[in-house]
Amino acid sequence: MSHLTPPRQLPETDADAPDRTRAEEASTAPEADEPAVDTAAQETGGAEDGKEPTEAAVPDTASTSDGSAEEEADTSTTADEPGPTGAAGWFGRRRRYPRTAVAVHVGTTVLAAALVFVVLLVPNRLDWITVQSFLRLPVEAIFLAAVLLVLPSKGRRITALVLGAFVGLSAVLKCLDMGFRQTLARPFDLVFDWVLLSDGADWVKDSFGRSGEVLAVVGVIVLVVAVLTLSALAMVRLANVLARHRPVAVRSTLVLGVVWIICFTLGVQFGGVTVATKGYAQYLANRVQYVRDGLGDADVFKKQMAVDAYAKTPSDQLLTGLRGKDVMFTFIESYGRVAIDDPTMGPEVDATLKAGDARLKAAGFAARSGWLRSPVTGAGSWLAHSTFLSGLWIKNQQRYRTLTTSDRATLTSYFQKTGAWRTVGIVPGVRKAWPEGKYFGLDHIYDSTHLGYQGPYFSWTPVPDQFSLEAFQKLEHAKKNRDPIMAEIILASSHNPWSPIAHIIDWKDLGNGKVFYKIKKEGTNPTEVWKSAKRVRTEYRKAIQYSLDSLTQWMQRYGDDKTVLVFLGDHQPVPTVTGGTSNRDVPVTIVARDPKVLDRVSNWGWTDGIKPADNAPEWTMNKFRDRFMTAYGPQSG
Numbered sequence: 001m002s003h004l005t006p007p008r009q010l011p012e013t014d015a016d017a018p019d020r021t022r023a024e025e026a027s028t029a030p031e032a033d034e035p036a037v038d039t040a041a042q043e044t045g046g047a048e049d050g051k052e053p054t055e056a057a058v059p060d061t062a063s064t065s066d067g068s069a070e071e072e073a074d075t076s077t078t079a080d081e082p083g084p085t086g087a088a089g090w091f092g093r094r095r096r097y098p099r100t101a102v103a104v105h106v107g108t109t110v111l112a113a114a115l116v117f118v119v120l121l122v123p124n125r126l127d128w129i130t131v132q133s134f135l136r137l138p139v140e141a142i143f144l145a146a147v148l149l150v151l152p153s154k155g156r157r158i159t160a161l162v163l164g165a166f167v168g169l170s171a172v173l174k175c176l177d178m179g180f181r182q183t184l185a186r187p188f189d190l191v192f193d194w195v196l197l198s199d200g201a202d203w204v205k206d207s208f209g210r211s212g213e214v215l216a217v218v219g220v221i222v223l224v225v226a227v228l229t230l231s232a233l234a235m236v237r238l239a240n241v242l243a244r245h246r247p248v249a250v251r252s253t254l255v256l257g258v259v260w261i262i263c264f265t266l267g268v269q270f271g272g273v274t275v276a277t278k279g280y281a282q283y284l285a286n287r288v289q290y291v292r293d294g295l296g297d298a299d300v301f302k303k304q305m306a307v308d309a310y311a312k313t314p315s316d317q318l319l320t321g322l323r324g325k326d327v328m329f330t331f332i333e334s335y336g337r338v339a340i341d342d343p344t345m346g347p348e349v350d351a352t353l354k355a356g357d358a359r360l361k362a363a364g365f366a367a368r369s370g371w372l373r374s375p376v377t378g379a380g381s382w383l384a385h386s387t388f389l390s391g392l393w394i395k396n397q398q399r400y401r402t403l404t405t406s407d408r409a410t411l412t413s414y415f416q417k418t419g420a421w422r423t424v425g426i427v428p429g430v431r432k433a434w435p436e437g438k439y440f441g442l443d444h445i446y447d448s449t450h451l452g453y454q455g456p457y458f459s460w461t462p463v464p465d466q467f468s469l470e471a472f473q474k475l476e477h478a479k480k481n482r483d484p485i486m487a488e489i490i491l492a493s494s495h496n497p498w499s500p501i502a503h504i505i506d507w508k509d510l511g512n513g514k515v516f517y518k519i520k521k522e523g524t525n526p527t528e529v530w531k532s533a534k535r536v537r538t539e540y541r542k543a544i545q546y547s548l549d550s551l552t553q554w555m556q557r558y559g560d561d562k563t564v565l566v567f568l569g570d571h572q573p574v575p576t577v578t579g580g581t582s583n584r585d586v587p588v589t590i591v592a593r594d595p596k597v598l599d600r601v602s603n604w605g606w607t608d609g610i611k612p613a614d615n616a617p618e619w620t621m622n623k624f625r626d627r628f629m630t631a632y633g634p635q636s637g
Contacts, residue, residue: 109241112234117141119167119231120280124177124187127580132271137260140280145253148239149246156239164235168228170284183574184378185582190287191294192396196379203460203496208527294396301399304392305408309626313633315418321600321632323420323484325564325592326477329412330489331385332547333429334496334540335569337371337585338578340611345541352545353611356552360591360610363556368598369589369612370605372621374571377584379496381429382436384570384586384621386410389440389488391625404436411625413441415486422482426451426472426489428463442488446475455513456520458493463513464502465493465550470510473558484562491551494543496574498536499526501543504550507557533576540577552610555591565591566628587612588624600631 120138123129144163148156176188205213242249262268264276310318339349360367374384375395386403387394389410394400409417416423423443427434430447437445448462451471458464463471468491476485493502500523502516509515529535555565569586572578589610592598604627607613619627 112237115234119171124174125181126178132273135270136275136277138280139260139278142253142257142260148242149249160235160239161232164232165228168231171227172224185575190291192398195397301402310629317634318414318418319632320634326485326562327564328487328489330567331570332491333494334573335544336572337583338572339544348541352548356548357609359552359556364593365591366598367589367591367610368601368606369587369610370616371585371612371618372588374584374586374621377572378574381570387621388624391622393622404439410440412488416441421484421486423486424476426468428468429490429492453513455516458500458502458520459497459526460495461492464516465491465547467510467513469550469554491547494547497526498539498543499524499529501546537577540573561593564597585618
């Protein structure tokens, strides 16, 4: 250090000292978060012409409590020194443009407060978001202010950072809830749903290509990081402002606390919305309870899984009423009650069902139909399939994994156990190893690569339904001198996003499926369809019609006296189609030419034909297995 330059002394910055000198005041430069009045005072106090600042700046600095004055002195002793070019950076610009500095200071503080309030107040459902939902007073904001005000400087900053990150995480969780409610009509499950995120990425890739998947994944990661960072910085910003204006902040917090208590006690409302809310705290409490329930669900499910009315039944007494029959359990993807009941789709689907009924009657078949309540809606087909086949309520991924690694028998494995049927699976939606297939008691599985299809994918759908059914005919059903077949068949053409979709062509023209390249080009683009809820509903309806036509035409063309068809939907479509209804019913139908088959279920009260009546019986999907096995067991024969 040069002998001409004395060492710089840091000023004593006791905010509570009444005899603080003007020289000490002048040596302390303002921070970025210093109140705007200080900046204005320094600008007008002649700092640039070497004059002492006026005493108007002293009271504001001296009034700063809880260590904020020390922070300002420590951090600002060098901040205002000009650089090599004489510029003073942001602090210099503050002095040159005080009004802009004031605007930036106030604007960032307001934005920080708005961000925190939005996260605290925003519902976790899109259909609940209204203007009134943000015109409320959250008790959590008052509590956060009180906590930050009582903490010392260092503890305040660390606490604000942690609380801000936590608030950001809750914002991400609320966004996940919104997305899951739009798709599955339920909130995100913190215990079981992480695996579904990769499934969602696969769906994006299949629907919009690899580039669409990459962009979506990168965009989500960037958005999550941005939310966490901004929320943490916003909370720190607010904590600093509260400390710098402590007397006003304390009084305001007390007043708001009293106002909240009065409004909460009196139930004050504005526009039908309660003004004093503790919704964020309740949201977190519900989340904690969901996690506790999820962690305890495993023990509950194991007890349920141990109960099986047919576990000890001899194989020669199982399903005796269907011996010698070819039995097809066919799931139509997303075929829900809305397709029949909705006034905008019902008339067209009703016409398709009537045509299918006429087609089946012409071929000598009869049918009976009812309703089943699925454990899922929007997606999660494998949960519905396993519920239907196992007789257990498979409502989450943990239950599914526990089931498929157990020795619990399913409807299909009971067919296998008898030794009277060859059991096969037609699963075009499976494009990689599916070890669960062995659990379900299937002797042979035909996935998308083993059906002989050489045509294009239709968004998510690897193989059109008509081709899948024709492949089943060629690979299994048409064989001579074979054993009876029990087949589990998945029709996937009605899978979201329902664009583009195939249409029925002459069965003789199916060939190896290359004919569908032209059909796909004539179809709709999913990115265009999903811009309009009305178009989505229209394409969904067309997809269901295509699946129903494919199935009833196959029965008319290839069904015989030995054919017994059970077909059903696995779940309702996404809320975009259902309009947010909580109904989870799906149609279920039994079709047979042999009248004895339908006579065994005559006491079920089901509707004649392939369209169930509005007042037809409604069962939970897990009840079907045992009722079906009872109806077709020896006691009913």
